[in-house]
Amino acid sequence: MIVVGVDGSVPARAAVAWAANDAFRMHQPLRLVHAVDRQPHQISKFPDPDRPDQLRRTGQKALNEAVALVHERQPSVEVTTRLEEGSPASILREQAKAAAEMVVGSRGLGGFTGALLGSISDQVAGHTEGPVVVVQGAQRPTYGQVVVGVDDTPEGRPALAYAFEQATLRGSTLRAVHAWRLPVQAFGTVSPHEDPAREEMVKELLKPFARQYPDVTVVVDIRYAGAVEALTAASAEADLLVVGSHGRGAVSSALLGSVSKGVLHHAPCTVAVVRAS
Numbered sequence: 001m002i003v004v005g006v007d008g009s010v011p012a013r014a015a016v017a018w019a020a021n022d023a024f025r026m027h028q029p030l031r032l033v034h035a036v037d038r039q040p041h042q043i044s045k046f047p048d049p050d051r052p053d054q055l056r057r058t059g060q061k062a063l064n065e066a067v068a069l070v071h072e073r074q075p076s077v078e079v080t081t082r083l084e085e086g087s088p089a090s091i092l093r094e095q096a097k098a099a100a101e102m103v104v105g106s107r108g109l110g111g112f113t114g115a116l117l118g119s120i121s122d123q124v125a126g127h128t129e130g131p132v133v134v135v136q137g138a139q140r141p142t143y144g145q146v147v148v149g150v151d152d153t154p155e156g157r158p159a160l161a162y163a164f165e166q167a168t169l170r171g172s173t174l175r176a177v178h179a180w181r182l183p184v185q186a187f188g189t190v191s192p193h194e195d196p197a198r199e200e201m202v203k204e205l206l207k208p209f210a211r212q213y214p215d216v217t218v219v220v221d222i223r224y225a226g227a228v229e230a231l232t233a234a235s236a237e238a239d240l241l242v243v244g245s246h247g248r249g250a251v252s253s254a255l256l257g258s259v260s261k262g263v264l265h266h267a268p269c270t271v272a273v274v275r276a277s
Contacts, residue, residue, distance in 0.1 A: 003095045004103040005088065006032045006081075008062035011105030011137035016066045018135045018270060019103040020074040025169040026100065029078040032066045033095050034059040035088035059083050096130060103133045131162050131242075131274045134264055140239075146170065147238040149231050149259065150178045150202050155276035159244035160206070162274045164213045166240055175238070177221045178202045179230035198222050228262035235267040242272045 004019040006012055016032065023030040036055050063081040070079045084091045096102045148163035150156060160176075167174040178198060202220050210218060223230040235241040245260045260273045 003099040014137040015105040015135040020070045024074040148242040156244045159274040163242040164209045179227040
């Protein structure tokens with residue numbers, strides 16, 4: 001199942017459209033979730049029955065519009081809705097427990113109040129077992145390319161697995177980007193562009209996934225740059241950027257890692273954050 005946060009905003013509609021297409025590709029049902037967060041409005045949880053509950057009505061309207069959008073984009077996708085009471089981040093984390101993927105818009109309005117990257121994405125990405133996809137609302141060309149960040153840690157493997165799966169489902173090229181820089185004390189002793197071992201290391205990391213997905217064309221891209229800078233630049237011509245997160249649960253990983261947080265703020269394309277288990 002794919003879960004998508006719905007609030008009636010333009011970015012949320014983009015997230016619904018993206019999720020509908022991904023549900024079709026992955027042969028997954030789609031669940032649309034709207035959070036009725038009363039606290040910012042200081043509205044009683046038990047309103048006067050003689051007065052209409054405007055927040056719930058607004059939420060249901062957003063869900064109905066999202067269902068219509070799914071039917072328009074992918075009529076064969078099974079879709080259900082949930083209208084929940086409480087904090088959007090908490091509700092999405094709870095819903096994500098049963099999800100193959102969580103999808104949210106790059107900014108939230110209405111039920112998801114405030115800037116998403118400060119209030120929702122940071123509280124969901126890296127805190128759920130499955131991938132969290134943050135969809136950019138702006139219209140972009142289709143490039144036929146998925147970009148994934150590669151490092152030599154075991155925590156990066158779930159991101160590689162997800163990136164290969166997305167590339168094969170989309171029929172896209174996979175660009176594997178490895179960014180590196182010399183330690184400060186090493187400057188002047190070796191050229192920063194002379195490290196052929198890094199390309200070999202990346203190819204070794206990719207081998208088991210390449211065997212599993214032989215139809216995916218892989219481009220190894222080694223960049224002498226900071227990770228956020230390299231991934232943001234590579235994502236300029238990508239349909240999806242995949243990064244790993246070394247999240248350790250809702251308490252100890254209060255913040256996303258610097259790379260995943262950096263690309264969420266700067267990458268021009270949709271970003272998937274895949275937490276290491």
